Amino acid sequence: GENVEQHPSTLSVQEGDSAVIKCTYSDSASNYFPWYKQELGKRPQLIIDIRSNVGEKKDQRIAVTLNKTAKHFSLHITETQPEDSAVYFCAASGADKLIFGTGTRLQVFP
């Protein structure tokens, strides 16, 4: 089955800097790669996703890149703000379910 690894587990940046979170997956048949953000005490919510027929997708300050050959994908957040502080999860679509990474706790310091 699918296995997703996520790094780093914690990330601290200064406000205005960029943050990058990386994930690798094992199942070459996976074709959908979403990212979820979970604020403290809240439910996870989708922030961006990418499908296997594209290599990059942007939405304002966040972007995701996908390298299917290497089986890895990354989340990029530019001009970070304190409200970006949260836990971020990557995921990959297995046969009929999403498998999540272990999460990255991002802290943005003013």
Place this chain on the structure above:
Amino acid sequence: NAGVTQTPKFQVLKTGQSMTLQCAQDMNHNSMYWYRQDPGMGLRLIYYSASEGTTDKGEVPNGYNVSRLNKREFSLRLESAAPSQTSVYFCASSELGGGRARFGGVAGELFFGEGSRLTVL
């Protein structure tokens, strides 16, 4: 629309007790899921139901049972609770799902409930 509603939000059990977590969605979604969240472990899939009438094991099914009561409702039961089942449980639903063959190989956005914090003493 309430989205995904799960109850109870908090529960304390003693080892060996049983309980059922209830989940309902009002978005007419086909697929429903139960995840557990533990520190440093991410979201791990317990069971899922790709469509009404079907249920399948996820990554960590041992000690749990599920029932897809109808299209709206998906319950998770702990028959004999153990301290290792102390966790935050999330129910989720998605419109798409059901496997690559059925929906063209694309999973859909998951909508999560608010979570249920379970402590087993």
